[in-house]
Amino acid sequence: MTDLIESLVRGLGLGGLYxxxxxxFVIVYRATGxxxxxxPALMILGAFFTGSFGNAIGLPFWLSVLLGMAVMAVIGMIxxxxxxxxxxxxPAFSAATVTVGVFIILLIVAGRLIGSELLTVNDPFGLNxxxxxxxxxxxxxxxxxxxxxxxxxxxxxxxxxxRTGLAxxxxxxxxxxxxxxxxxxxxxxxxxxxxxxxxAALAGALLTAGSSGVETTVALVALKALPVxxxxxxxxxxxxxxxxxxxxxxxxxxxTYQPIYAPWLGANFDVIVPYLIMIIVLMVRPYGxxxxxxxxxx
Amino acid sequence: xxxxTKESLxxxxxxxxxxxxxxxxxxxxxxxxKRNWVIAGIIAMAVIPFFLQRDMVALLTTVxxxxxGGIGLNVLTGYAGQVSLGQAFFMGVGAYTAAVLGGEAQxxxxxxxxxxxxxxxxxxxxxxLVAFVLAPLAARVRGLYLAILTLGLVFIGEHIFxxxxxxxxxxxxxxxxxxxxxxxxxxxxxxTILGYRIDRFTVFYVAxxxxxxxxxFGARNFVRSRFxxxxxxxxxxxxxxxxxxxxxxxxxxxxFTVSSFYAGISGALLSIxxxxxxxxxxxxxxxIDFLAVVFIGGLATISGSIMGAVFVVMLPxxxxxxxxxxxxxxxxxxxxxxxxFELQSIIFGxxxxxxxxxxPRGLYGLWLRLRNYFKAWPFSY
Numbered sequence: 001m002t003d004l005i006e007s008l009v010r011g012l013g014l015g016g017l018y019x020x021x022x023x024x025f026v027i028v029y030r031a032t033g034x035x036x037x038x039x040p041a042l043m044i045l046g047a048f049f050t051g052s053f054g055n056a057i058g059l060p061f062w063l064s065v066l067l068g069m070a071v072m073a074v075i076g077m078i079x080x081x082x083x084x085x086x087x088x089x090x091p092a093f094s095a096a097t098v099t100v101g102v103f104i105i106l107l108i109v110a111g112r113l114i115g116s117e118l119l120t121v122n123d124p125f126g127l128n129x130x131x132x133x134x135x136x137x138x139x140x141x142x143x144x145x146x147x148x149x150x151x152x153x154x155x156x157x158x159x160x161x162x163r164t165g166l167a168x169x170x171x172x173x174x175x176x177x178x179x180x181x182x183x184x185x186x187x188x189x190x191x192x193x194x195x196x197x198x199x200a201a202l203a204g205a206l207l208t209a210g211s212s213g214v215e216t217t218v219a220l221v222a223l224k225a226l227p228v229x230x231x232x233x234x235x236x237x238x239x240x241x242x243x244x245x246x247x248x249x250x251x252x253x254x255x256t257y258q259p260i261y262a263p264w265l266g267a268n269f270d271v272i273v274p275y276l277i278m279i280i281v282l283m284v285r286p287y288g289x290x291x292x293x294x295x296x297x298x
Numbered sequence: 299x300x301x302x303t304k305e306s307l308x309x310x311x312x313x314x315x316x317x318x319x320x321x322x323x324x325x326x327x328x329x330x331x332k333r334n335w336v337i338a339g340i341i342a343m344a345v346i347p348f349f350l351q352r353d354m355v356a357l358l359t360t361v362x363x364x365x366x367g368g369i370g371l372n373v374l375t376g377y378a379g380q381v382s383l384g385q386a387f388f389m390g391v392g393a394y395t396a397a398v399l400g401g402e403a404q405x406x407x408x409x410x411x412x413x414x415x416x417x418x419x420x421x422x423x424x425x426x427l428v429a430f431v432l433a434p435l436a437a438r439v440r441g442l443y444l445a446i447l448t449l450g451l452v453f454i455g456e457h458i459f460x461x462x463x464x465x466x467x468x469x470x471x472x473x474x475x476x477x478x479x480x481x482x483x484x485x486x487x488x489x490t491i492l493g494y495r496i497d498r499f500t501v502f503y504v505a506x507x508x509x510x511x512x513x514x515f516g517a518r519n520f521v522r523s524r525f526x527x528x529x530x531x532x533x534x535x536x537x538x539x540x541x542x543x544x545x546x547x548x549x550x551x552x553x554f555t556v557s558s559f560y561a562g563i564s565g566a567l568l569s570i571x572x573x574x575x576x577x578x579x580x581x582x583x584x585x586i587d588f589l590a591v592v593f594i595g596g597l598a599t600i601s602g603s604i605m606g607a608v609f610v611v612m613l614p615x616x617x618x619x620x621x622x623x624x625x626x627x628x629x630x631x632x633x634x635x636x637x638x639f640e641l642q643s644i645i646f647g648x649x650x651x652x653x654x655x656x657x658p659r660g661l662y663g664l665w666l667r668l669r670n671y672f673k674a675w676p677f678s679y
Contacts (some may be wrong), residue, residue: 035442086655093381104647108640266461274452
């Protein structure tokens with residue numbers, strides 16, 4: 001029982017992380033129709049900035065996370081302006097390949113910035129635990145879930161209630177019509193990239209909090225948000241929250257129970273569980289739980 | 299051949315560029331110049347290793363192998379318009395098929411030690427079969443969905459490769475690749491022919507060249523066939539293609555299967571050049587390399603993929619050589635602005651972006667511009 005609670009909470013923490021990354025993907029996809037393969041590198045770079053603000057300047061964790069997100073938002077907008085804007089009107093897969101190029105560059109830059117020294121994000125959670133119903137829960141997992149939900153809630157509110165959010169949704173819906181209504185579509189693209197990069201930075205901070213330090217090797221964790229957005233639907237923020245939690249819990253439960261019940265699946269089988277779920281979803285329901293079903297018109 | 303088609307294939311005397319039939323225009327060498335250049339190119343490629351150092355020959359062999367894999371991916375991405383990040387997975391399947399059939403058994407690792415005549419085709423056919431099984435799944439999804447799906451395949455494949463110890467040797471350990479013994483003739487051993495001693499790397503290069511030429515011509519012929527036209531139709535407008543009676547499922551499955559066949563052969567040969575293969579070889583970054591071959595080389599051209607392969611494989615060597623002359627770069631440690639490896643990767647990423655933005659047709663597009671410039675030289679304006 002304690003096993004179950006512990007792995008459920010760990011899964012929800014992980015799920016929160018995936019949900020934040022999923023939202024990062026979804027926002028770029030909705031605005032520009034591009035899967036942003038640079039997200040893993042944005043995440044690591046965000047973790048680096050958070051860590052730098054925390055350690056080098058000595059700011060408190062909350063402030064350094066916010067500053068890290070702000071810096072990454074600016075970087076995200078610059079990347080959009082320089083590398084992605086010229087690709088407007090080109091096939092989506094070309095633009096997605098551009099983000100692969102951005103990924104390679106940013107990952108190297110991040111690795112060089114981090115260097116060989118250990119860089120933590122100076123978080124207050126560390127390896128602290130709380131006891132609930134006899135189960136030992138890591139505070140970081142609870143913090144991940146709460147922070148993730150709050151952050152996604154803010155983004156959701158912004159999109160739903162604010163004037164700019166409305167403009168962004170309009171752009172996602174129909175670029176030409178939005179342009180005709182006086183919306184600066186290019187700026188909306190930039191803003192989407194800014195928000196996405198900030199969310200990636202937050203994910204980086206949450207991932208690094210409670211671990212030993214920022215490393216480029218964990219970058220590919222961010223790609224697990226792809227199964228999340230496939231399950232949730234490529235254009236649904238609500239979907240990516242729910243799917244993120246489902247996949248996080250599934251992965252965590254596998255980590256706990258697979259070595260006991262199905263050891264023949266091999267070590268670290270939990271790492272590929274999200275991808276297996278993704279393949280099943282693609283077979284059964286390719287547009288995901290909450291995604292818009294693609295309507296093809298001739 | 300009937301008289302009528304014979305008639306239509308005839309060239310008008312003194313007018314080599316005048317095509318009197320569709321068949322002649324679509325012919326593999328529709329102009330004499332093209333044929334002559336291809337023959338010259340093949341001869342040059344066959345002769346060049348005899349004048350080069352051993353490490354350069356090995357590098358050129360890698361170029362040929364990357365070109366094979368790149369052509370395969372280009373059939374899928376360039377011609378059929380389906381982006382795949384799964385090339386590394388299928389290369390891995392091909393490499394391990396070859397290693398199991400043609401390698402030697404060591405301890406727990408299986409190796410049947412069969413001849414290359416058997417393992418080479420199977421190294422292509424087994425990945426093709428895997429792709430064929432997965433194809434209905436791949437055909438359901440469009441565009442970027444396929445990229446995500448195949449990305450998942452790479453991660454799942456890496457896990458399977460790490461765990462299937464009798465086949466792959468397991469994580470961090472790896473296994474020896476297949477032995478390239480063709481009908482009893484070892485293609486990776488020093489040979490003496492007519493008194494000349496030929497290095498084993500050169501021997502293997504020539505073998506790869508033969509395979510490469512066969513596969514490149516195969517692909518070129520394939521894409522100008524009925525199936526190739528189906529691919530282009532699906533790429534350009536899948537709905538329209540379907541309305542015209544092109545089966546999406548069949549076309550996409552075929553593209554995926556053919557592409558994986560090429561990937562498998564490429565993987566099997568690459569494992570021999572590497573010398574020892576570990577499951578970590580077949581990761582997402584290898585897939586990105588192949589994506590770069592296709593995009594930098596130029597979408598939907600076979601010759602572009604060859605140029606792309608030359609470029610991607612030679613780039614590290616080039617950067618390595620050039621950094622010697624620029625202060626601040628180079629070195630392999632922490633010093634300086636960037637070390638050689640980092641510089642290579644950044645240039646690599648930058649070139650992918652620049653080519654896509656500035657010259658989407660890739661190196662092939664640059665070549666076209668150059669050719670058109672000199673076509674009417676000195677009146678090229």
